Amino acid sequence: MQIHVVQQGDTISSIASTYQSSATAIIDANELEAPNNLVIGQTIVIPIVGQFYFVQPGDTLYSIAQQFGTTYQELAQINNFPVTSTLPVGFRLYIPPPPKRSITSNAYIEPTGETVSETLENAAEKTSPYLTYLAHFSFRVNRDGTLNPPPAGNLRRIAEANKTALMLVVSNLEAGGFSSELGHIIVTVQAVQNTLLDNIVNTATSGGYSDVHFDFEFIPPEDREAYNTFLRKAKDRLSQAGLLMSTALAPKTSATQQGVLYEAHDYRAHGEIADFVVLMTYEWGYSYGPPLAVSPINEVRKVVEYALTEMPAEKILLGQNLYGYDWTLPFVQGGPAARAVSPQQAIAIARENNVSIQYDTTAQAPFFTYTDSEGKEHEVWFEDARSIQAKFDLIRELNLLGIAYWKLGLAFPQNWLLLNDQFNITKLKK
Secondary structure, three states, X not given: OEEEEOOOOOOHHHHHHHOOXXXXXXXXXXXXXXXXXXXXXXXXXXXXXOEEEXXXXXXXXXXXXXXXXXXXXXXXXXXOOOOOOOOOOOOEEEEOOOOOEEEEEEEXXXXXXXXXXXXXXXXXXXXXXXXXXXXXXXXXXXXXXXXXXXXXXXXXXXXXXXXXXXXXXXXXXXXXXXXXXXXXXXXXXXXXXXXXXXHHHHHHHHHOEEEEEEEOOOOOHXXXXXXXXXXXXXXXXXXXXXXXXEEEEOXXXXXXXXXXXXOOOOXXXXXXXXXXXXXXXXXXXXXXXXXXXXXXXXXXXXXXXXXOOOOOHHHEEEEEEOOEEEEEOOOOOOOOOOEEEOHHHHHHHHHHOOOOOEEEOOOOEEEEEEEOXXXXXXXXXXXXXXXXXXXXXXXXXXXXXXXXXXXXXXXXXXXXXXXXXXXXXXXXXX
16 A cells, blocks of 8 residues: 655546556545545655655665665565666655464444444444444443443344454443542442342353453552452452453553553553553643544554563554544643544645645644634644554554544545555454
8 A cells, every 4th residue: 555645736546647546446435525626735645555765866676675664685686776776766665465363353433322323333333344343332330339320222243243242331331420539449448349240241251342441541540459359359260261351451551551441450460460451651732631642653653662562562452542532722721622533534624725734743643724714713633644664564563452442433545445444453353
């Protein structure tokens, strides 16, 4: 696959010609809504095997080969170019695709209300071929240890049809938010735990779930060891029932990081107890905070590098958002929430307001600003092919288990194109 960044004067036809593809293939792959009105700075994924590289000043066959993980001899042979010749600037080199490695891929899906919406079921249908797990969010724990299940709709049928395992996500959500008080009850009251684990095992085994995933957030810091003890108890019980167990971890960069979101999440203990963990490496830019990249690669890397000091890489799923935010400026703490937007919506907003998309090379994330019809300034940060590629590169570099997406429902076709192109997705179901 090739990632192309739209420049002034580009058209779908000219892009297709450059990469020996077709306009139809590019439009279909990227689900382009306005192929005749591209946005400067917009990324386009070209559905070809391998990619092309255009020689830059100072490049050599050796330096290009190092960049793409191949040899200069192979590049010379494939491109029928003499090894001893000087590369002309602008010369197009074909780069063969790297070997695929297998990874675990997970995506959360959060039905609300009484039914699973058609939009969510369609998203599950479309993406399940690229998933090891479909994480059913969330089974909310009641204070007596019983569970409030989310609607299930056709999710089990969709998962089974695509050999995708179902993940039962258990949370301490209560009254619209994660409850510290409920979390305290769960990890300290034995009778509640016994009832809860009975309910989890019965629900998981009857519902066809393969993994039980604890997403307990804002656990009181003083309950850190109690949470670890609960997880050990849960792991023993779930293993007896033939179930895997995983956990969600707040994005820490040290064992001593302060704050109620972080302190009870013991990376070393979770790494020892759970079969795998999801690092929630997103929401630096969030709906009630100032405009920022949602998952800046520099900050994400810090979390992963700390995690690797506490647990093996083969237990880590990198958390990744499938959305961005549109903030109204000036940002005021406590003011209106930013609007969540899909990558497709973000491009549409830029197109409708005739603005170019910029790219922050430190955060490895696209952004732009615009003025709406009422004269209000906006700032939008979102994901594109370049930003997701940076995460894939990190997974390969650090040999992580895989990736976990929060959450299905907002379209990002380029992600699934690149994921399928670069990795073999592990399937537990045969």
